[in-house]
Amino acid sequence: MAKARVRDLDGVTRLVERNGRTGAEAERHLSAHLAERTAPSMGDLTPESRLTALWEAYEAHLLEEGRAIRTMERYRYASTYVIKGVGGYKIREASTQRLDAFVKTVKSKHGVSVAKSARVILSGMFGLAVRYGAAASNPVRDVGTIKMESKPARSLSVDELRGVIDALRSSDKVLNAANKVTPKQTISEYCAIADLTDVVIMFAGTGARISEVLGLRWSDIDFDAKTVTISGKVNRMPGGGMIRESFTKTKSGARTLPLPDFALSMLMARRVSAPTNIYDVVFPSTTGLLRDPSAVSKQWRRVRTALKLDWVTSHTFRKTVATLIDEQGLSARVGADQLGHAQISMTQDVYMGRKTVHTEVADALNRIVQ
Template sequence: MPRPRQEIGTYGKISTVELSGGGRWRARTRYRFADGKSRLVERTRPTAAKAEAALKRALLDVEAARGDMLKPTTTLKALGALFLDHKRDMGRSDGTLETYGYAVGAHIVPRLGDLTIAEATPSRLSTFLNATSRDSGPGAAKNCRSALSGMMALAVSNGAADRNPVHDVERLSRPRGKKGSSAIAPEDLPALMRAIRATPSLVEQDTVELFEFMLASAWRVGEACALDVSSVDFEASTATVEATNVRVKGRGIVRQGVPKTDSSARTTPLPRATTDLLARRHERLKAETNLLFPTVLMRLRDPSNTQRELREVREGLGYPKLSTHTFRKTAATMLDRAGMSATEIAAYLGHANPSLTQDVYMNTLAGDTRAGSVMAEALSGVIQSG
């Protein structure tokens, strides 16, 4: 049976031999170049170990012409910059560019920037991602994995790597015993909302009605902060997600006219009490802005500041784990209790994958399409009227 051909860009067994006269060792192997031809590559050093190490280093850049913009010897720092430029040229949203930019600049470059593409092995990347998860949290590690996968895909498409090593890295699992925000039991909602309305700092920051809207709509905090009156159909009692607020380095808070994902662009049926709340806000604010939830200075509201404002008071509210995400989970729980399906609830929440909705937001699901009426009934008396 014929011996299998060596793959392009790989080398065979390294042999070492002491040269005549003593004092020098030669390490040699056969490398298969992009033209399909195998050629001997060798290095000599005072010892066998040093000769082999020198040969392995040489093999990283032995084919200088390999690749287009990129080569196996291109550093991950340079690859990261090209990757971000590539995403920018593709017209990715400000929020996406900010997320990738932070992952590359704050995590990947400081820890991996001096590695070359050829040195970015699954083992090294796995060690990095596990350390990032431990030091900065699973969310940061997830963003770094996504950025690294895109970077190495760019390297593969330019011929600087034969395979994306991120594909061979085991996916990170959520730490045991560490859960995200929990839903509020529907029967506890009236008391919670009364406590929120009675919190001076939230009243001063004009955040109370924002939380009421988020509870009724199950919108993400960035989506709610970006809501414009043009996105509300008062007659039909619906609101459409058409933008999200994000922080962009060097620009501050930006109303990004593209939702988080394609599935995030959705029209949400609202309880009539919630639509009336939006109408009252528009009447009060229309002389200065078309935004429905601006800051008290009539500027774009920062989702991160809004989350912080809630964190600062949640102990006093009696819910030490309360977050803006709690309102989404609570809405999902109410729809679940009404017997709606995972697909229907996913559409209401703006999830692309119903399995995410089922795994993270509720337990057993089954039902029909009636989200608007379900939410109106569940929140009867919870959202303030007039």
């Protein structure tokens, strides 16, 4: 049991306690409760409020909006730098010059990604302050933008894609040296035991994200229509394990895709032999639970290193599908629908059909992979 005395918003100090299976868990439960209990309401914000209080109000606002778990994790991580760097300033003291200097310091000490996230949450915080009268304008508006260096998209060639799938199925190359803990295994043996081959085939057959593939349910597969519906994804709740979210990364991410024959054959064989699981997912863990994308990525890293393809991540298969679609002469509209990307072109958004099942994608992949 973890206990603490807290002064509530009414000014009264009370004893608060929370339980857990371990001391650390009890402390986490207590910390989470206290954060919610003492979070200032929007009406409490004034120009004299500290940025620590503004962040707490903004965090509560994000939770009310139902922001994705991963987004909240990223924002909370970046907020630690914000609180440490400028948290003690009052809202009225946070000038553009001061915040610009802070963001530049974060960039030089902690990298572009952290600095960009810090700028994003500061902008959101002060946007909230403006809406509730605690600030006359948003000082972050004129803070210098943070530019991320874009790496050129690299995809597998047709021969490389075929070679990867063949290796997962039949390579007799030894993955690791034999020892008392781990017996000698070939790449194909390891992939069979780790249930990695079918996952990679699904990557190649759909171009779906790793979280989307691991969140696929048997009810999402239509064997008669030869399609799969991407309707959700798996995610890890901080301190709460894996969950399946019934929404995709973006609105355009919810889509129905055609299945090429090689992916459909894999799914049909899997349907016959796979044991049931409580989540009805196609690719469960060895214990019948939801599979962690991080664990699958770790397994894939071992294999790609053995194949001398260290640059190939699960996302590389998305880029590969997009490249193959383009090389087969299919339109950018088709590629966007396949990958679940939102469009930036008004012409394509307004005048071309959305949510279309492009069977020509499956035909193209069949010609290439088989």
